[in-house]
Amino acid sequence: MKCPYCHHVDTQVIDTRISEEGDSIRRRRRCASCDKRFTTYERIELAMPxxxxxxxxxxxxxxxxxxxxxxxxxxxxxxxxxxxxxxxxxxxxxxxxxxxxxxxxxxxxxxxxxxxxxxxxxxxxxxxxxxxxxxxxxxxxxxxxxxxxx
Missing domain, CATH: 1.10.246 (Serum Albumin; Chain A, Domain 1)
Incomplete structure (x- = not known):
């Protein structure tokens, strides 16, 4: 996952939580280069035919x-x-x-x-x-x- 601040490709997941609804995962990440933190969300993507x-x-x-x-x-x-x-x-x-x-x-x-x-x-x-x-x-x-x- 690229850092949104410095665009470095090496980021580390420091915390993972499942949403209350159970339909997504929230991840806190830290950039190895600039040391800034950011949040990403992982959701299921279903494609209709x-x-x-x-x-x-x-x-x-x-x-x-x-x-x-x-x-x-x-x-x-x-x-x-x-x-x-x-x-x-x-x-x-x-x-x-x-x-x-x-x-x-x-x-x-x-x-x-x-x-x-x-x-x-x-x-x-x-x-x-x-x-x-x-x-x-x-x-x-x-x-x-x-x-x-x-």
Whole structure:
């Protein structure tokens, strides 16, 4: 670790502590050259996979886009904000657990539909109608019958 004062590369850890939340490590360091002390923090960095769209383009995963899609489908439906956040967390955990660097948008859409089916059947139908590009009423009927079965 470089010293932020003299930029010397030889620093010594003199104290290490885990944060109260347990999600980071605080280290006090001393520079061997200028003898000044400074603090560094070590945290886990999780990288979400890149989303590969139908046209082959790639974009960074954005939690805000996922939230906006869910909120649009759930508009005027009796679902709490807490339930939406829990659904987003489940989707993000599944994305991280996959270990993949890239995920096709279709897979993300399927994860969203699963969560919406769990949260609210009407929101699920709304999302599915756009996601699956329903062309006629029979496709709506099929989706509704699928929801009724379960």
């Amino acid at each position: 890149v989303i590969v769209k139908k046209n082959g383009s790639r974009s960074e995963y954005e939690s805000s886009k996922l939230r906006a899609s869910l909120m649009l489908a759930l508009r005027k439906r009796p679902v709490s904000a807490e339930a939406v956040e829990t659904a987003i967390q489940r989707i993000e955990e599944k994305l991280l657990a996959s270990g993949e660097r890239e995920i096709v948008s279709g897979h993300l859409g399927e994860l969203v539909m699963r969560e919406l089916k769990r949260l609210d059947k009407i929101a699920y139908i709304r999302f599915a109608s756009v996601y699956k590009s329903f062309e006629d009423v029979s496709e709506f009927v099929e989706a509704i019958q699928e929801v009724k079965k379960k």
